[in-house]
Amino acid sequence: MPDRPSYHLTPEEFRRLGYRMIDWIADYEQRVADLPVLSRAEPGSIRAQLPAAAPEKGEALDLIFADLERIILPGITHWQSPNFFAFFPANTSGPSILGDLLCAGLGVQGMMWATSPACTELETHIMDWMADLLGLPPGFRSDSAGGGVIQDSASGAALCAIIAARERRTGLVSNESGCDGRLTAYASTEAHSSIEKAIRIAGIGRKNLRLIRVDERFAMRPAELETAIRADLAAGLMPFFVSATIGTTAANGLDPLPEIGRIAAKHGLWFHVDGAMSGTAALCPEYRSIQEGLERADSYCTNPHKWLFTNFDCDCMFVRDRAALIQALTILPEYLRNRATESGAVIDYRDWQIPLGRRFRSLKLWLVLRHYGREGLQYHIRRHIELAQHFAGQVAAHPDFELALPPPLNLVCFRHRGGDTANQAILDGVNNSGKAYLSHARLAGKLTLRLCVGQTRTEAGHVEAVWQLLQQTAEAWQKSQEPGNGGEKDDFNG
Amino acid sequence: MPDRPSYHLTPEEFRRLGYRMIDWIADYEQRVADLPVLSRAEPGSIRAQLPAAAPEKGEALDLIFADLERIILPGITHWQSPNFFAFFPANTSGPSILGDLLCAGLGVQGMMWATSPACTELETHIMDWMADLLGLPPGFRSDSAGGGVIQDSASGAALCAIIAARERRTGLVSNESGCDGRLTAYASTEAHSSIEKAIRIAGIGRKNLRLIRVDERFAMRPAELETAIRADLAAGLMPFFVSATIGTTAANGLDPLPEIGRIAAKHGLWFHVDGAMSGTAALCPEYRSIQEGLERADSYCTNPHKWLFTNFDCDCMFVRDRAALIQALTILPEYLRNRATESGAVIDYRDWQIPLGRRFRSLKLWLVLRHYGREGLQYHIRRHIELAQHFAGQVAAHPDFELALPPPLNLVCFRHRGGDTANQAILDGVNNSGKAYLSHARLAGKLTLRLCVGQTRTEAGHVEAVWQLLQQTAEAWQKSQEPGNGGEKDDFNG
Numbered sequence: 001m002p003d004r005p006s007y008h009l010t011p012e013e014f015r016r017l018g019y020r021m022i023d024w025i026a027d028y029e030q031r032v033a034d035l036p037v038l039s040r041a042e043p044g045s046i047r048a049q050l051p052a053a054a055p056e057k058g059e060a061l062d063l064i065f066a067d068l069e070r071i072i073l074p075g076i077t078h079w080q081s082p083n084f085f086a087f088f089p090a091n092t093s094g095p096s097i098l099g100d101l102l103c104a105g106l107g108v109q110g111m112m113w114a115t116s117p118a119c120t121e122l123e124t125h126i127m128d129w130m131a132d133l134l135g136l137p138p139g140f141r142s143d144s145a146g147g148g149v150i151q152d153s154a155s156g157a158a159l160c161a162i163i164a165a166r167e168r169r170t171g172l173v174s175n176e177s178g179c180d181g182r183l184t185a186y187a188s189t190e191a192h193s194s195i196e197k198a199i200r201i202a203g204i205g206r207k208n209l210r211l212i213r214v215d216e217r218f219a220m221r222p223a224e225l226e227t228a229i230r231a232d233l234a235a236g237l238m239p240f241f242v243s244a245t246i247g248t249t250a251a252n253g254l255d256p257l258p259e260i261g262r263i264a265a266k267h268g269l270w271f272h273v274d275g276a277m278s279g280t281a282a283l284c285p286e287y288r289s290i291q292e293g294l295e296r297a298d299s300y301c302t303n304p305h306k307w308l309f310t311n312f313d314c315d316c317m318f319v320r321d322r323a324a325l326i327q328a329l330t331i332l333p334e335y336l337r338n339r340a341t342e343s344g345a346v347i348d349y350r351d352w353q354i355p356l357g358r359r360f361r362s363l364k365l366w367l368v369l370r371h372y373g374r375e376g377l378q379y380h381i382r383r384h385i386e387l388a389q390h391f392a393g394q395v396a397a398h399p400d401f402e403l404a405l406p407p408p409l410n411l412v413c414f415r416h417r418g419g420d421t422a423n424q425a426i427l428d429g430v431n432n433s434g435k436a437y438l439s440h441a442r443l444a445g446k447l448t449l450r451l452c453v454g455q456t457r458t459e460a461g462h463v464e465a466v467w468q469l470l471q472q473t474a475e476a477w478q479k480s481q482e483p484g485n486g487g488e489k490d491d492f493n494g
Numbered sequence: 495m496p497d498r499p500s501y502h503l504t505p506e507e508f509r510r511l512g513y514r515m516i517d518w519i520a521d522y523e524q525r526v527a528d529l530p531v532l533s534r535a536e537p538g539s540i541r542a543q544l545p546a547a548a549p550e551k552g553e554a555l556d557l558i559f560a561d562l563e564r565i566i567l568p569g570i571t572h573w574q575s576p577n578f579f580a581f582f583p584a585n586t587s588g589p590s591i592l593g594d595l596l597c598a599g600l601g602v603q604g605m606m607w608a609t610s611p612a613c614t615e616l617e618t619h620i621m622d623w624m625a626d627l628l629g630l631p632p633g634f635r636s637d638s639a640g641g642g643v644i645q646d647s648a649s650g651a652a653l654c655a656i657i658a659a660r661e662r663r664t665g666l667v668s669n670e671s672g673c674d675g676r677l678t679a680y681a682s683t684e685a686h687s688s689i690e691k692a693i694r695i696a697g698i699g700r701k702n703l704r705l706i707r708v709d710e711r712f713a714m715r716p717a718e719l720e721t722a723i724r725a726d727l728a729a730g731l732m733p734f735f736v737s738a739t740i741g742t743t744a745a746n747g748l749d750p751l752p753e754i755g756r757i758a759a760k761h762g763l764w765f766h767v768d769g770a771m772s773g774t775a776a777l778c779p780e781y782r783s784i785q786e787g788l789e790r791a792d793s794y795c796t797n798p799h800k801w802l803f804t805n806f807d808c809d810c811m812f813v814r815d816r817a818a819l820i821q822a823l824t825i826l827p828e829y830l831r832n833r834a835t836e837s838g839a840v841i842d843y844r845d846w847q848i849p850l851g852r853r854f855r856s857l858k859l860w861l862v863l864r865h866y867g868r869e870g871l872q873y874h875i876r877r878h879i880e881l882a883q884h885f886a887g888q889v890a891a892h893p894d895f896e897l898a899l900p901p902p903l904n905l906v907c908f909r910h911r912g913g914d915t916a917n918q919a920i921l922d923g924v925n926n927s928g929k930a931y932l933s934h935a936r937l938a939g940k941l942t943l944r945l946c947v948g949q950t951r952t953e954a955g956h957v958e959a960v961w962q963l964l965q966q967t968a969e970a971w972q973k974s975q976e977p978g979n980g981g982e983k984d985d986f987n988g
Contacts, residue, residue: 046616194850
């Protein structure tokens with residue numbers, strides 16, 4: 001027998017290490033603004049510092065704090081930096097971190113109501129809170145025929161919606177007999193890649209996904225959707241699913257939900273709406289118009305793990321007909337049978353999602369909503385949009401820069417007027433400086449810079465600083481292009 | 495402007511609440527053994543205590559500690575109780591909780607190498623550690639053509655394997671043109687429900703999943719697999735996928751991997767192996783024989799979030815040909831393009847999984863492996879198996895009880911000799927007592943009790959106590975059946 005039979009941390013050790021980890025995270029939040037946002041690690045550089053094999057005997061966990069500084073932090077791209085403006089944000093907050101900690105400490109499985117009733121009931125309840133906070137159609141509340149569920153991501157929500165739509169359209173035959181090769185789906189050319197991925201996973205096939213063209217605001221052209229559906233019907237195909245987006249990834253385009261919803265209803269398509277980031281704006285009544293037309297949607301998702309201070313993963317998915325979702329995804333082996341399930345009085349969320357197991361994810365959202373209140377959340381959303389709009393105004397007023405489109409919310413798409421080469425050089429220069437991190441898109445064929453304001457601690461000073469940095473980088477690039485400075489240097493680096 | 499412009503927790507508030515949450519979890523671990531294991535909540539009782547709407551103004555987070563006691567804890571089925579013997583375990587540990595806390599604090603997205611190199615490289619590295627610890631075939635290591643990835647669950651791993659298998663079998667046509675209705679898949683009647691669910695999701699259709707019969711040890715009969723494949727081939731169908739299990743859910747059956755692998759290879763099927771719980775036993779060389787034949791597998795998964803002290807979600811999936819997995823799941827929109835990806839020198843794990851986003855899940859496994867070391871983990875696995883085997887011996891020696899089969903590892907399937915009514919009464923009596931929680935299965939048509947020893951803090955005394963409780967409950971039931979005691983009372987309750 002070993003001299004320390006349990007090997008477990010003692011309660012005292014857990015407390016001491018726990019306090020230390022809390023301190024480390026509190027300190028991280030304080031210093032993250034000063035760390036290079038985009039990691040400068042070279043491929044393989046992290047692994048090269050790790051031992052080839054797991055230790056034979058246990059090590060003191062205090063050792064990991066030194067490794068965090070030496071090995072891990074240099075390999076982190078700091079999504080929690082106030083200077084992170086890339087992609088969509090994945091912001092967190094103190095209350096959310098504490099909620100995730102609590103989730104880990106309780107360690108329950110919420111696959112069924114019976115395996116922890118509080119895990120299911122708090123989730124249903126918080127989804128209703130969210131439906132009300134966002135001003136969603138009442139048909140998405142759990143006291144209607146619909147309801148909400150936390151998914152891992154908008155990808156998971158899209159896949160569940162597609163499976164439910166497939167079942168409904170084929171009269172509950174798809175699950176039994178496999179895909180009907182005639183099913184066709186629709187989304188805009190600007191829809192998130194997760195729609196195409198889910199269409200592939202579900203066995204529909206990429207060729208059966210029609211990508212509808214967008215207008216100059218990167219919103220789906222509904223007349224072209226109608227044309228595409230009619231053409232498919234005429235060809236004997238079975239249109240079954242359309243996905244619209246509130247805030248596309250590249251340009252934050254807002255698809256016209258009322259028209260798309262009418263077309264979907266007319267032809268019996270499942271109407272899914274993806275509001276992954278921008279849906280959060282509906283917490284403020286003055287932006288709620290982005291949801292106009294959502295009352296026709298069969299399913300909707302928005303991600304508090306993007307712009308609502310809640311750790312990934314936390315995608316809020318709402319459906320108008322929960323029976324359709326459950327019918328498509330349910331499975332009940334003998335070893336999961338229990339009285340509560342058979343009574344029909346409870347929700348078993350395993351039937352609303354792809355995997356069986358599930359964490360107690362509503363805890364973190366509960367803590368966020370209670371800590372900030374509606375007022376605090378609205379304050380930050382408004383502030384982010386205000387900062388983005390102010391930035392956009394400066395870009396529009398500058399002779400060397402231009403907006404790619406008027407930014408509807410907190411994402412600004414813009415360019416230097418010097419063309420793709422200039423914009424690539426400016427992007428690289430800013431990102432390599434470590435002072436800020438932006439990402440890009442290609443809009444109307446042109447390389448376009450994206451600045452998304454949504455980080456928890458992004459303030460006016462951070463946005464002002466990145467605007468200065470962009471101008472300086474552009475000027476330096478322009479200088480490098482002048483005769484005698486080497487012309488178009490490939491290695492321009494800001 | 496509000497009087498408290500940031501609304502965020504101050505660092506001091508975060509520290510204070512963080513310490514308090516750490517203390518709450520440390521206390522929870524100490525007292526969980528004394529709480530009723532199976533929640534006694536009635537449907538709706540948790541929601542009834544929650545306010546109808548989210549708060550308008552933020553509340554002090556200290557309030558949640560009272561709500562945890564009053565509202566949440568009574569609705570928890572305590573998966574972390576040492577008296578939890580139901581299903582498969584989902585055990586956690588102090589190091590894992592701290593790792594999950596760190597993951598929440600860093601808040602990074604690991605969808606691509608570039609979005610946090612450390613998140614990708616630590617994961618690849620720890621998967622190699624796991625491959626070595628478990629003695630997996632070298633073809634599952636990242637320095638071969640294969641490699642490991644952390645999935646959300648065995649369900650996710652199975653779905654990814656099926657998508658990759660589907661693509662390979664149809665010559666990369668499925669993703670493009672949709673499912674071929676002739677594809678057929680194979681698993682045993684005892685395979686986990688996630689296989690059937692994934693087959694449905696992937697558009698294969700449940701009728702195209704052949705459930706092969708099992709032998710008296712609940713292991714797949716390979717000769718019947720061969721027969722089924724031949725029949726399908728003769729009918730012009732396209733067998734493409736077979737899933738075998740190391741430790742089935744109901745009875746811990748061990749499918750004969752060598753024979754299944756040979757059949758799969760002969761007919762060109764993708765060979766997936768699900769070792770969700772029992773795969774962990776391979777950390778001990780004396781149990782490694784359960785993996786015999788795994789060298790022919792195309793994919794394998796085992797879940798540290800079941801029996802390796804690591805919080806859900808943490809499923810370790812290994813593939814022999816990572817190119818096949820990536821080919822099936824890759825997607826690269828312009829806004830995710832980056833130099834590291836295009837260099838081909840890095841792994842982008844988004845192409846190994848269903849969703850796009852991903853957490854830094856390897857942190858918790860890293861902390862677990864470092865804290866316990868191989869020695870500490872082996873100690874606990876051996877101890878759990880020893881306790882289960884000792885319990886099985888007592889059951890076998892008791893005149894009123896019998897084993898359903900000799901338990902191969904840490905799961906004991908047994909029955910009272912009084913038939914289904916007796917066993918249901920005993921199960922309900924034990925579970926309603928709050929002193930322990932067992933689940934059931936139906937084996938060879940008979941209601942069977944399952945006792946799985948795998949909780950972090952389950953010791954000999956807990957297993958001894960549940961054995962006493964089972965005997966007492968059985969005796970009380972027998973008494974209630976005697977003439978004059980009311981006969982078969984429906985409301986027998988232990």
